[in-house]
Amino acid sequence: EAQVTQNPRYLITVTGKKLTVTCSQNMNHEYMSWYRQDPGLGLRQIYYSMNVEVTDKGDVPEGYKVSRKEKRNFPLILESPSPNQTSLYFCASSFDPRRWGETQYFGPGTRLLVL
């Protein structure tokens, strides 16, 4: 089954404790992206990657890191989480988004609470 998977689905942590949220897709997509969803703000892009070893900042990159060492994986790293990073996080992937109409496929989400 074609899908985007994220782990963990739920995470409670404390301020300053490094964490990684994994994202994997099995559709051979070049493009992968991380978003955070907050009430009243919609989906905001954190980082994206056009291909292996190519990553770039989205609209809200502060406090996050990413890497793209393999085509299928795109982990999101919070090196020193803070309470304002409490949010619902989504990973998404697609073929080249510069082709008109390319659909982004979203993972099921990771709900993070930073105490």
Place this chain on the structure above:
Amino acid sequence: QQQVKQSPQSLIVQKGGISIINCAYENTAFDYFPWYQQFPGKGPALLIAIRPDVSEKKEGRFTISFNKSAKQFSLHIMDSQPGDSATYFCAASGETSGSRLTFGEGTQLTVNP
């Protein structure tokens, strides 16, 4: 800066009624306008999309209306059903934004039986 503004934030409709969600954008270089549907506990999924050279696109009970001069587009859900209850996001992208999607704030739709 919110380049895509969506309204209303929440909407309650009776079964069989018409649900209308509106979006306005600023960047005239946007050329792809999708709507995503998100059920509780799930990620968003593409519902329907339109390009700016057409004024309307219909897929089943879902219709996008597009007004290029006003820089507005809207989603109409005809004969709304309780199963349509979800959060809806409009989005836009174009070459000048690197083809990255910019999302609206979202509308939580509730269809009462």
